[in-house]
Amino acid sequence: MDVVLEQYLDLNLMGEEFGFVFKGFLETLQLALISGFLALAWGLVLALLRQLPGKPLAPVRFATIAYIDAFRGVPLLLVILIISGSLPFVAEGLGLPRSVGIPQWFGKPDPFWYGVFAITVTYGAYMAEVYRAGIEGVPRGQMEAARSLGMSHGQSMRHVIVPQAVRRVIPPLLNDYIALMKDTSLVGVIALVEVVEAGRTVQAETLNSSALTLGALMFLAVTIPMARIVDRLLAGQQARFTRGAPSSA
Amino acid sequence: MGDTLLELEGVHKRFGDLHVLRGIELAVARGSVVCVIGPSGSGKSTLLRCVNLLEPPDEGRIMLGGRQITGQTEDGVDFVRRRVGMVFQQFNLFPHKSALENLSLAQTSVLGRSAQEADDKSRALLERVGLGDKVHEYPERLSGGQQQRVAIARALAMDPEAMLFDEVTSALDPELIKEVLDVMRELAAEGMTMVVVTHEMTFAREVADKVVFMDEGLIVESGSPEEVLDHPREERTKRFLGLVFEH
Numbered sequence: 083m084d085v086v087l088e089q090y091l092d093l094n095l096m097g098e099e100f101g102f103v104f105k106g107f108l109e110t111l112q113l114a115l116i117s118g119f120l121a122l123a124w125g126l127v128l129a130l131l132r133q134l135p136g137k138p139l140a141p142v143r144f145a146t147i148a149y150i151d152a153f154r155g156v157p158l159l160l161v162i163l164i165i166s167g168s169l170p171f172v173a174e175g176l177g178l179p180r181s182v183g184i185p186q187w188f189g190k191p192d193p194f195w196y197g198v199f200a201i202t203v204t205y206g207a208y209m210a211e212v213y214r215a216g217i218e219g220v221p222r223g224q225m226e227a228a229r230s231l232g233m234s235h236g237q238s239m240r241h242v243i244v245p246q247a248v249r250r251v252i253p254p255l256l257n258d259y260i261a262l263m264k265d266t267s268l269v270g271v272i273a274l275v276e277v278v279e280a281g282r283t284v285q286a287e288t289l290n291s292s293a294l295t296l297g298a299l300m301f302l303a304v305t306i307p308m309a310r311i312v313d314r315l316l317a318g319q320q321a322r323f324t325r326g327a328p329s330s331a
Numbered sequence: 332m333g334d335t336l337l338e339l340e341g342v343h344k345r346f347g348d349l350h351v352l353r354g355i356e357l358a359v360a361r362g363s364v365v366c367v368i369g370p371s372g373s374g375k376s377t378l379l380r381c382v383n384l385l386e387p388p389d390e391g392r393i394m395l396g397g398r399q400i401t402g403q404t405e406d407g408v409d410f411v412r413r414r415v416g417m418v419f420q421q422f423n424l425f426p427h428k429s430a431l432e433n434l435s436l437a438q439t440s441v442l443g444r445s446a447q448e449a450d451d452k453s454r455a456l457l458e459r460v461g462l463g464d465k466v467h468e469y470p471e472r473l474s475g476g477q478q479q480r481v482a483i484a485r486a487l488a489m490d491p492e493a494m495l496f497d498e499v500t501s502a503l504d505p506e507l508i509k510e511v512l513d514v515m516r517e518l519a520a521e522g523m524t525m526v527v528v529t530h531e532m533t534f535a536r537e538v539a540d541k542v543v544f545m546d547e548g549l550i551v552e553s554g555s556p557e558e559v560l561d562h563p564r565e566e567r568t569k570r571f572l573g574l575v576f577e578h
Contacts, residue, residue, distance in 0.1 A: 226385055227423035227482075231437035231489060232412040241436055245427050 092292040099293045106280030107300045114263040117201035125209025153207035166196035166272045197269030216247035253315045336361040342391035353548035364525045366535035369545035375528040379495045416486030420498040422478040424470040431466040434488045456484040476507030493524040544568045
């Protein structure tokens with residue numbers, strides 16, 4: 083038993099390395115906050131593009147579906163690698179400024195921003211599907227009522243459909259967000275010292291995993307409360323649903 | 332009663348293999364009330380939905396105020412929807428907005444009225460349909476009859492030249508039907524042009540200038556309420572009215 087405690091819960095080691103691991107965790111949080119915000123926005127854009135009406139816009143819908151299928155179907159790690167490995171060359175070849183190819187905005191290193199791009203384009207695709215479910219869950223009559231009042235498709239979406247859809251999909255979006263937060267650890271492979279990479283560095287130096295356990299605890303300190311919030315929101319919606327919402331009848 | 336406001340010529344509508352409207356000819360005079368009756372599945376609702384192009388017709392012409400609105404141009408869609416209000420069986424109020432906001436939204440976003448202007452207009456209309464004390468209530472806190480009156484006021488807020496009513500009392504409990512029909516009676520008395528798809532024969536008899544009986548996608552018979560409801564010429568009309576008045 084002692085060896086287990088020593089390998090995973092060496093409190094001395096945890097104390098010594100707390101600062102280093104926590105610094106990595108702050109990096110993780112920033113990565114999750116920025117890419118999470120961007121993925122939420124990009125996902126909504128994709129969902130709206132997919133819902134554009136009319137025959138002339140069919141190519142847009144088709145391209146959006148292809149995009150969503152592609153990014154839902156490949157591993158995030160692969161996306162991180164192809165972006166970080168080639169974006170500098172691609173940007174240079176296209177004559178874009180160096181700050182696009184090797185972004186170091188707001189004092190963050192370029193692996194951070196490659197991670198943000200990769201997570202945004204990948205999770206945007208997941209979240210687009212969640213939004214879509216929400217949009218399609220709004221009764222048809224809502225769009226018809228809005229259109230019959232003379233509102234355009236865009237106005238109807240903005241004022242009538244999306245506000246109702248977003249309310250419905252906040253719990254599943256939060257679930258995706260928890261998954262996104264955990265997946266930020268993949269950016270460690272391109273040398274961003276986020277919490278897992280920090281723990282791994284300590285592990286390599288000390289041949290002891292306690293710093294990684296510490297990282298896990300930091301994750302849980304954020305993800306468990308979020309999971310509880312999701313549960314509570316879902317329970318609230320369930321109660322509303324069983325009570326019956328006469329307005330949506 | 333004056334000139335013809337709304338005119339349908341040879342209107343056809345198909346949903347896949349289903350031929351729902353099979354050549355509709357109908358003229359609605361300005362200021363008149365036309366009640367459309369008929370068995371379910373006869374195409375009554377589709378007829379209304381074609382008029383404001385929620386369902387664009389496959390064939391035929393629809394004229395509004397002398398202007399053709401069919402022909403797939405977005406112009407026609409805007410033109411008709413700004414001039415013709417629609418009220419639905421299921422109310423379709425926006426559940427995330429208060430009664431007042433339900434009325435104001437399209438006024439500001441479509442007509443470009445100022446928030447104040449829209450607000451004043453909305454309050455006056457809610458007052459007029461007897462809901463002056465409910466302006467800030469959300470739809471789920473209102474009864475079906477109240478919701479439907481809000482929906483009528485919402486359509487009126489756009490200052491339409493004509494109103495379409497699609498079985499607006501069919502989803503209501505019996506004791507709530509009267510308050511909605513009363514609003515519609517008043518509207519008719521004020522000279523609003525109305526096309527009303529309804530099962531309320533008493534209402535049709537009392538308010539309609541013209542009653543239209545539809546069956547299987549065609550207008551079988553039309554005329555004054557006395558002609559169609561009391562002295563129907565067509566066998567199908569007689570059979571339908573027999574079934575309706577039986578219970």
